Structure formats: C-alpha cells, structure tokens
Amino acid sequence: MDLYNDEYFMNEALKQARLAFEENEIPVGAVVVCRNKIIARAYNQTEKLTDVTAHAEMLAITAASNALGSKYLPECKLYVTLEPCLMCAGAGFWSQLGELHYGASDPKRGFTQVSQPVLHPKTKVSKGLMAEESKKLLDEFFKKLRN
Amino acid sequence: MDLYNDEYFMNEALKQARLAFEENEIPVGAVVVCRNKIIARAYNQTEKLTDVTAHAEMLAITAASNALGSKYLPECKLYVTLEPCLMCAGAGFWSQLGELHYGASDPKRGFTQVSQPVLHPKTKVSKGLMAEESKKLLDEFFKKLRN
Numbered sequence: 104m105d106l107y108n109d110e111y112f113m114n115e116a117l118k119q120a121r122l123a124f125e126e127n128e129i130p131v132g133a134v135v136v137c138r139n140k141i142i143a144r145a146y147n148q149t150e151k152l153t154d155v156t157a158h159a160e161m162l163a164i165t166a167a168s169n170a171l172g173s174k175y176l177p178e179c180k181l182y183v184t185l186e187p188c189l190m191c192a193g194a195g196f197w198s199q200l201g202e203l204h205y206g207a208s209d210p211k212r213g214f215t216q217v218s219q220p221v222l223h224p225k226t227k228v229s230k231g232l233m234a235e236e237s238k239k240l241l242d243e244f245f246k247k248l249r250n
Numbered sequence: 251m252d253l254y255n256d257e258y259f260m261n262e263a264l265k266q267a268r269l270a271f272e273e274n275e276i277p278v279g280a281v282v283v284c285r286n287k288i289i290a291r292a293y294n295q296t297e298k299l300t301d302v303t304a305h306a307e308m309l310a311i312t313a314a315s316n317a318l319g320s321k322y323l324p325e326c327k328l329y330v331t332l333e334p335c336l337m338c339a340g341a342g343f344w345s346q347l348g349e350l351h352y353g354a355s356d357p358k359r360g361f362t363q364v365s366q367p368v369l370h371p372k373t374k375v376s377k378g379l380m381a382e383e384s385k386k387l388l389d390e391f392f393k394k395l396r397n
Binding site: 149150153154155156161164165168169172173174175188189190191192193194196197198216217218219221 | 296297300301302303308311312315316319320321322335336337338339340341343344345363364365366368
C-alpha cells in the first residue's frame with residue numbers, strides 16, 4: 104500500500120490551510136511534491152505579510168525552486184486546497200509545473216474561468232480531491248469573519 | 251511644467267530594465283508611483299533569485315505594499331516596460347491597482363491575450379509609452395543570448 108498518495112499529499116495541504124485559518128488568513132494551503140517527497144509547504148499569508156502576492160501557491164512554488172535550485176518544476180506536483188487564481192496559475196505556467204492537483208473549485212476567481220489555456224501545456228491537472236473539507240474550512244472562515 | 255509626468259516615470263522603469271539587462275536578466279523594469287512619488291523600483295530577477303515569480307511587477311507590487319503598509323494600491327500607478335503576463339496582471343487585480351501603464355506589448359504572454367477582463371475593474375490602463383525603447387532593449391537581449 105502506498106501511503107504517500109494524492110490523498111496523503113492533499114491532506115498535508117489541508118493541514119497548511121488550517122494553519123492559515125488559525126492565523127486569520129483565508130485558509131488555503133499548498134505543498135509541492137518532488138519524487139514522492141514534500142519539498143515545500145505553504146499557506147496563504149497575504150494579511151501577515153501585507154502582500155497580495157503571498158498566496159499559498161506562490162510561496163510554495165518559490166520555496167520549491169529554492170529547495171531544488173531550479174526555476175523549473177516539471178517533475179513536481181503542486182497540491183493546493185483551492186483552485187488557483189490567474190496569478191498563481193500564471194506562476195505555475197512559468198515554472199512548467201508537472202502536475203497540479205486542486206481541491207475545491209473557485210467559480211469566482213479560479214483560473215478555469217478563463218477560456219484560454221493558462222497553465223503550461225505539459226501540466227497535468229486534477230481537481231476535486233478533498234474538495235469538501237477544503238470548502239468547509241473556507242466557509243467556516245468567512246462565517247467567522249462576518250460574525 | 252510638470253517634470254514628473256508619465257514619461258518621466260516610464261523612463262525610470264526603463265532604467266530598471268537596463269539594470270536587468272546588465273545582470274543578464276530578461277530586461278523588464280517597473281516602478282510604482284503614489285501621489286507623484288516613486289515608492290518602489292524593481293527589475294526582473296528570475297535568474298538571480300531562481301524564482302519564476304520574481305518578475306519586475308511582482309517585486310514592485312510587494313515593495314509598494316511594504317512601503318505603504320497596505321495590501322491595496324488603489325492610489326498607485328504601476329509603470330512597466332513590457333505588458334504584464336497573467337501572473338503579474340493577476341497580482342495587479344488583487345492589489346486593486348489604480349493605474350497600469352505599460353510600454354511594449356507582449357503578443358505571446360501578455361494579459362490582453364486573454365479575452366476576459368483580468369485586471370480590477372477600477373484599474374485604468376494605458377499602453378505604448380516608450381514602447382520602442384523597451385522593445386529595442388528586449389531585442390538586444392535576445393540577440394545577445396543567441397550569440
């Protein structure tokens with residue numbers, strides 16, 4: 104049995120999202136996996152860093168490139184709890200990401216709202232993994248915010 | 251006579267692009283202006299930082315937010331020598347940028363290749379300022395790279 108499967112990695116991304124939640128950041132988490140090993144973990148830190156570019160995926164891609172010493176990540180898989188926005192999908196394009204796995208869809212700002220291809224043509228995409236848990240965490244966050 | 255006009259600021263962005271050129275980076279430069287004052291200057295550093303997210307605009311937006319202590323930049327103008335890609339336009343969206351002025355167009359990776367609106371609806375856009383100088387610098391760079 105392979106313990107280190109897509110669910111395992113997405114669950115690790117969810118743990119990152121929960122860290123964001125605890126710090127009053129919109130709860131999105133990401134991990135980057137290379138050769139079955141997590142080489143980067145990150146969660147949304149736009150509030151703490153006062154920086155709209157500090158989305159979980161951006162921080163994870165930067166950290167993964169640092170870990171590998173390479174701008175390009177064709178052998179890497181990015182697991183993120185929410186569908187990336189155009190900024191993050193654009194970063195995925197430039198990094199030539201091998202695989203993108205996202206959980207919940209973002210019908211408002213997700214990159215699939217754009218009809219043209221945004222990711223690198225070689226990037227494989229899967230969606231929906233643990234989407235319910237991810238969405239529940241986001242819903243809880245916005246409910247807390249409103250109260 | 252107002253010395254600090256759009257041309258002045260775009261010229262400052264071009265100076266940043268030339269710094270990138272000297273460091274063997276794709277020569278794109280950017281400045282962020284708030285209340286007629288430059289609060290951030292940056293040039294592309296993807297090679298030096300081994301990081302695809304280190305485009306001039308991304309670094310300039312992050313630096314501007316740092317300078318202002320605000321995630322949002324509705325009173326700021328971003329001057330950049332080349333049309334932003336989707337990643338950078340996406341960052342511009344999140345920052346609610348007041349104005350975007352870009353020089354040369356990027357018919358391959360520029361954000362206007364996407365038919366849907368990518369920037370914030372309130373962001374005013376102008377293009378073409380000093381486009382020739384900007385393009386010439388890019389052409390020189392890629393010619394040098396090929397030789």
